Structures are given as structure tokens and as C-alpha cells.
Amino acid sequence: IAGITQAPTSQILAAGRRMTLRCTQDMRHNAMYWYRQDLGLGLRLIHYSNTAGTTGKGEVPDGYSVSRANTDDFPLTLASAVPSQTSVYFCASSPTDRDYTDTQYFGPGTRLTVL
Amino acid sequence: GQNIDQPTEMTATEGAIVQINCTYQTSGFNGLFWYQQHAGEAPTFLSYNVLDGLEEKGRFSSFLSRSKGYSYLLLKELQMKDSASYLCAVRDGDYKLSFGAGTTVTVRA
Numbered sequence: 001i002a003g004i005t006q007a008p009t010s011q012i013l014a015a016g017r018r019m020t021l022r023c024t025q026d027m028r029h030n031a032m033y034w035y036r037q038d039l040g041l042g043l044r045l046i047h048y049s050n051t052a053g054t055t056g057k058g059e060v061p062d063g064y065s066v067s068r069a070n071t072d073d074f075p076l077t078l079a080s081a082v083p084s085q086t087s088v089y090f091c092a093s094s095p096t097d098r099d100y101t102d103t104q105y106f107g108p109g110t111r112l113t114v115l
Numbered sequence: 116g117q118n119i120d121q122p123t124e125m126t127a128t129e130g131a132i133v134q135i136n137c138t139y140q141t142s143g144f145n146g147l148f149w150y151q152q153h154a155g156e157a158p159t160f161l162s163y164n165v166l167d168g169l170e171e172k173g174r175f176s177s178f179l180s181r182s183k184g185y186s187y188l189l190l191k192e193l194q195m196k197d198s199a200s201y202l203c204a205v206r207d208g209d210y211k212l213s214f215g216a217g218t219t220v221t222v223r224a
Binding site for chain 1: 206211
């Protein structure tokens with residue numbers, strides 16, 4: 001069982017280019033999340049999906065879009081990358097069993113540099 | 116909005132104890148999490164508190180006071196491998212996590 005995988009591991013991208021970060025989980029978790037992590041700011045929620053077919057905006061959604069066609073996959077797209085989107089991106093998932101901790105589990109991250 | 120504060124850095128000696136404090140102000144509260152993150156790696160779950168009091172898990176303990184908006188993570192018998200960032204995260208009324216900026220703990224021999 002892999003848990004959560006992300007691709008690519010790292011990417012250097014020219015400003016203005018379109019980029020999709022991939023995220024796949026095999027735990028059959030209902031909820032999935034995208035965060036960005038910047039030095040001194042901690043993890044910030046970009047978008048989330050509580051279940052397949054639904055998505056929602058987090059704290060910093062501008063410039064990003066997501067889709068959730070099935071339970072396993074939750075891609076994050078940058079339509080036209082800008083240098084301020086240089087960051088480490090983490091995908092996470094949780095079972096959304098609200099009787100218990102509903103812990104979020106994180107993927108290994110994608111390090112994105114926009115020049 | 117959410118406001119979560121924790122110290123930026125702490126240094127301690129191998130075998131010692133370190134306490135990382137976290138204070139928070141959030142709209143709604145549905146639990147507080149601590150995560151460990153080694154440099155260049157993903158955050159991994161350490162502990163969860165939703166009721167007041169102390170939760171102990173081996174060398175790690177976490178405490179919560181909801182009335183004070185306060186938590187701490189206690190690391191005992193420090194080992195070199197405990198050098199990492201420790202993230203405090205609060206789950207709000209919408210079941211979303213807000214993270215503090217993290218505390219980098221350096222363990223010295």
C-alpha cells in the first residue's frame with residue numbers, strides 16, 4: 001500500500017506556463033486537500049474535496065483549480081504560473097469519519113519553482 | 116480567521132525534555148493536532164486532543180486547555196532523530212485544519 005503519491009517530485013516552470021500537480025491515494029479516503037508550505041508561513045490550504053464530485057476553496061485558492069472525478073485522484077492545476085506560486089505543495093487525505101480523529105495523512109510533496 | 120502561535124525555534128540536549136507551546140484563536144474548535152516534519156519530508160501525525168487534559172504516547176505527550184486556547188507538546192528523553200519541525204494545527208468548526216508556522220527543534224549531543 002503506497003498511501004498517497006504525488007508527481008512530479010520537483011519541477012522548474014517558466015512563468016505563464018500551465019502545470020498540473022498529480023495526487024493519488026489508495027486508502028479510499030473520502031476527503032482530499034492541497035496545501036502549500038512556505039518558509040515562515042506554515043501550511044496553507046488551497047483547495048479541498050470532501051467527497052468525489054465536490055470541491056471547495058481554502059485559504060489561498062487564487063490562481064489554482066482542482067477537480068475530483070473519482071475517490072483516488074485530486075489534481076491541482078496552475079493555469080498560468082507566477083513566481084509567487086513557487087512553493088512546496090502537499091496533498092493530504094482523511095477518511096472523514098467524524099466520530100474519530102479524522103487524521104489527515106500527507107503525500108511526499110512537490111517542490112515547484114516558477115521563474 | 117485563525118491565529119495559531121508557536122515559537123520559531125528551540126534547542127535542547129540529547130536526553131533532555133522540551134516543551135513546545137501553542138496558543139490559538141479560531142472560529143469553532145474540533146480538535147488540535149501535532150505533526151512532526153523532518154526537513155524535506157511530509158508532515159506525519161503525532162497526536163490529537165479534543166478534550167482538556169494530557170494525552171501520552173510513549174516519549175511524546177500533548178496537553179490541551181480549550182478555555183485558555185492553549186496546547187503543548189512534550190518531548191521526553193530527546194534523541195537526535197527528534198530534530199525536526201513540530202506543527203500545531205487546529206481543526207475549526209468547518210472541519211478544516213489551520214496550521215501554525217512550526218517550531219524547529221534542534222537536538223544537540
